[in-house]
Amino acid sequence: MKIAVIGAGAMGLRYGVLLQEAGNDVDFVELWKPSYQAIREQSGVYVSRDHKNRHLVPVDIFLPEEYTKIPDLVILFTKQMQSGAAMQACRHFIGEHTYVLTNQNGIGSVDEIRNYVPDQQIIAGIALIATVLNAPGDVDFMGAKGAAHTQLVNVTEKPDTFTHEVVREFEKAGMNPTLQTNYMGTLWSKLLMNSVINTLCTLMDITMGEYVAYSGADDLSSRLIDEGYAAGLADGVNFMQSREEMLQIIDHESSQVNPLHHPSMYQDMVNSRPTEVDYINGYIVKTAKKHGLEAKNHEMLVDLLHLAESAKQLNL
Numbered sequence: 001m002k003i004a005v006i007g008a009g010a011m012g013l014r015y016g017v018l019l020q021e022a023g024n025d026v027d028f029v030e031l032w033k034p035s036y037q038a039i040r041e042q043s044g045v046y047v048s049r050d051h052k053n054r055h056l057v058p059v060d061i062f063l064p065e066e067y068t069k070i071p072d073l074v075i076l077f078t079k080q081m082q083s084g085a086a087m088q089a090c091r092h093f094i095g096e097h098t099y100v101l102t103n104q105n106g107i108g109s110v111d112e113i114r115n116y117v118p119d120q121q122i123i124a125g126i127a128l129i130a131t132v133l134n135a136p137g138d139v140d141f142m143g144a145k146g147a148a149h150t151q152l153v154n155v156t157e158k159p160d161t162f163t164h165e166v167v168r169e170f171e172k173a174g175m176n177p178t179l180q181t182n183y184m185g186t187l188w189s190k191l192l193m194n195s196v197i198n199t200l201c202t203l204m205d206i207t208m209g210e211y212v213a214y215s216g217a218d219d220l221s222s223r224l225i226d227e228g229y230a231a232g233l234a235d236g237v238n239f240m241q242s243r244e245e246m247l248q249i250i251d252h253e254s255s256q257v258n259p260l261h262h263p264s265m266y267q268d269m270v271n272s273r274p275t276e277v278d279y280i281n282g283y284i285v286k287t288a289k290k291h292g293l294e295a296k297n298h299e300m301l302v303d304l305l306h307l308a309e310s311a312k313q314l315n316l
């Protein structure tokens, strides 16, 4: 399969390298110049797993204006707030039959992708994978080989032949895909997890393991899950997990899968970049308000995150 990954950051590199190693023809298209330059100069990307075995993997990288192939599949892995500009810059290589896939955290990118491809060609989903970008062109895959999980879902909720081919390629790449047919239910399950883990670990400067080790963690998580759940239900989301199951998933991911991980939002904060909080807790607040509800806890978290972002800027 001919694949172009837009965004050679932590997750873009992880998906791209794994799919390349599984035999696909993968190119990276990068708008972020330091990353493009580093990968060009190194003739590849440095890959480690859990800080060990750092080695160079040759990859091809292009600026959007340099890229002229028409891929079968585009994988969008920028941050949410970069999605619109990235799709606009890359629109010339999205062919009539090209599918676009996003497994970004938060909700919003699909609306940007819709400006360029019909719903039938959009595959959304979620990544239960932790990855850290040590520096441009230097990525660290967290977790044992094969431990990562992905969920893919067509925006139309109707998997077609090409989607099944993508699932097979993800399987070959060791990304343990599950094909779902509940679009919003799938996205909201990760949204709720990120609204707890990413935001609280970032604000408190702690790892996922440190969060769940706190005796009051379940109570805190439940308050956020309940508020998010109410907003989602009002919006017609058909949740795939109960509130209790959601809590168990958060506990499991944090205590067993990624206890030492600082979520991606934390990585943005320490590097003084804007976070995706508006697309995570902010999306829950917006959805609640649309239905005349309140999501006061999430609203407070959005404000606190923006306060922390602003303080970080003042201290630069």
Ligand SMILES: NC(=O)C1=CN([C@@H]2O[C@H](COP(=O)(O)OP(=O)(O)OC[C@H]3O[C@@H](n4cnc5c(N)ncnc54)[C@H](OP(=O)(O)O)[C@@H]3O)[C@@H](O)[C@H]2O)C=CC1
Pocket: 007, 008, 009, 010, 011, 012, 031, 032, 033, 077, 078, 079, 080, 082, 103, 104, 105, 106, 127, 128, 129, 130, 131, 132, 133, 134, 135, 136, 263, 264, 271, 273, 276
């Ligand atoms: N990382 C993870 O474990 C997971 C991430 N996700 C999601 O995947 C999507 C992509 O995220 P992710 O791959 O983590 O992010 P990236 O590694 O792609 O973020 C890098 C972006 O941050 C900016 N940046 C600026 N300076 C630096 C620097 N020194 N180091 C790193 N980045 C810098 C660049 O944007 P600019 O040009 O604006 O400076 C760059 O494009 C997001 O939606 C995220 O929520 C989902 C699951 C897990």
Ligand SMILES: CC(C)(CO)C(=O)C(=O)O
Pocket: 105, 127, 128, 129, 130, 131, 194, 197, 198, 258, 261, 262, 263, 264, 265
């Ligand atoms: C918490 C985690 C790793 C969940 O897979 C994630 O989504 C992130 O770091 O942003």
